[in-house]
Amino acid sequence: MRKSCCGDTSGRYRGAAATGRHVLPLPSAPLTLVPPSRSTSSSVKPSPAASTPIPVPVAIPVLLAPLVAVPRLLLSRPPPSPQRRHGRRATTPRPGAAALPAPGAPRGRSAAPPRHGGRCGRAACCCPRLCVSAAAAGAAPAALGPPGSGSGSAARPCSGDGGGGVLRHLLLKLRATGPLTVAEYMREALTNPGQGYYTRRGGVGGDFITAPEVSQLPGEVIGLWCLSEWMAAGRPAAMQLVELGPGTGALTDDILRVFKQLASLLSKCDLSIHLVEVSPKLSETQAQMLTGGKVQSNPEDEAAYMKGISKTGIPVYWYRGIQDVPQGYSFYIAHEFLDALPIHKFQRTEKGWREVLVDIDPEAPDQLRFVLSPSSTPATENFIQPEETRDHVEVCPEAGVLIQRLASRIEKDGGAALIADYGHDGTKTDTFRGFRNHKLHDVLKAPGTADLTADVDFSYLRKMAQGKIATLGPIKQREFLKNMGVDLRMQVLLQNSRDSATREQLLHSYDMLMNPKKMGDRFHFFALLPHHRLTPPHKEHNLQSKSPLPPVAGFGELLLK
Ligand code: SAH
Secondary structure (H helix, E strand, O other): OOOOOOOOOOOOEOOOOOOOOOOOOOOOOOOOOOOOOOOOOOOOOOOOOOOOOOOHHHHHHHHHHHHHOOOOOOOOOOOOOOOOOOOOOOOOOOEOOEOOOOOOOOOOOOOOOOOOOOOOOOHHHHOOOOEEOHHHHOOOOEEEEOOOOOOHHHOOOEOOOOOHHHHHHHHHHHHHHOOEEHHHHHHHHHHOOOOOHHHHHOOOOOOOEOHHHHOOHHHHHHHHHHHHHHHHOOOOOEEEEEEEOOOOOHHHHHHHHHHHHOHHHHOOOEEEEEEEOOOHHHHHHHHHHHHOOOEEEOOOOOOOOEEEEOOOOOEEEEEOOHHHOOOOOEEEEEEOOHHHOOOEEEEEEOOEEEEEEEEEEOOEEEEEEEEEOOOOOHHHHHHOOOOOOOOEEEEOHHHHHHHHHHHHHHHHHOEEEEEEEEEEOOOOOOOOEEEEOOEEEOOOOOOOOOEEEOOEEHHHHHHHOOOOOEEEEEEEHHHHHHHOOHHHHHHHHHHHOOOHHHHHHHHHHHHHHHOHHHHHHHEEEEEEEOHHHHOOOOOOHHHHOOOOOOOOOOOOOOOOO
């Protein structure tokens, strides 16, 4: 839970020395699937004798069986190459590359950021509510004051050190056109084609760490989730796995390892991978991770800007936007993607809703400050609901458009979307924040050099689905992973680990993922599914069919508990 915007780094995991993850192998030979069992014991083992078709309701425990039965512990990934250590992830070498951090050494979580009331340097990033200046009602955009001052004139702008490219570009733009929306500012800072945070850096040195970098477990269970839904849909002949914002590609890599392990199940399925990535540097990193770097740029006759073949023989394509990804039965995975999309910010004032804008500070012409629009804007008219009770609201229209597109695709072609991120259900106010070197960073300072992020509003996503599809969640990460049988897999990994350092590392990454104070309660899973997946198409379905609709894995207690 985010206690205050400065007292907590809610969401992303920022560690001064983040955890490198162990990737443990799955059994090399495909294992026969065990028949469904209601056993909740943790000693599920694959049975070589049984190969009966799997009734869908028990898909997860059954699919887990070959996953948990790791015969021995081997570290299957090579030490990270310098390129692979780029990205928005931690930079601690993986096992095999260097010694593990000593037990008790700081990992993952960053040192405490400045608390509310400390010298944060910017009004809006410290204060749950922006303070509207007395001049807010005037004709010119009004400066926003520091927390509690009530005086816009006292707003202390952020210094423009570093990040020269984006800042210079923004200053020119601001001089030419006047204040920008926070969404325009965020888009430039993150994805400006030449100088944006993602575009330029590819993330050299981590500013934060994400779950797939911490551990192989999230990717494995997401792979199982997709397979479980694919089986529930009657095993369609073709399946696309689409990842939005894949970072270093670790999540897809883990999913592909699961698919490889369960190759016999997928033998008749035409599988392809589609990655939506705006950063050229990160797409190179992903290509290295997934294909060993064997890719072709700008393939003819393709909407993709790059394509290759995964190490496991599956075609992989890269796109700049979801609109370019071919239609068809697909699983869309967005892990810590939506929080990076640009938001608009709004403030309630005595004169009505005003949009928060970014402008040049008149007292320091190379620095930026927040101001309020002098009157309402098209965005205030369109995005604020009449029944809104909060005084400060953030809206991410790009996330809304994305959800609408996914909803149309899933309604038409089937499949599902699984969104994992930190967020709230329409209750939070000012969550816009920046991170650099695992520390909170003034969002207006040195744009392009820090990660900017805002909590995902799941209630808005639900609204944007417009009833075309069903939604499930948000459910806390630790509950989702538990429901997916992560404890079982963890037990086997521990049993098969040969040394205490590896066990220590496994326990650390498990704690990071599951501890309510770390990622466990902060991150949530949210799913989009066709209506017929949750509601029988005909009323008489339950009467006539012997097999009721199988539960959606992860979102309820399943058989492993
Ligand atoms: N999913 C990964 C990485 C999350 S970081 C993980 O959880 O580890 C966000 C990712 O989204 C990066 O790969 C970034 O380059 C990409 N990204 C950010 N904005 C984007 C946009 N507008 N379109 C496509 N990709 C974007």
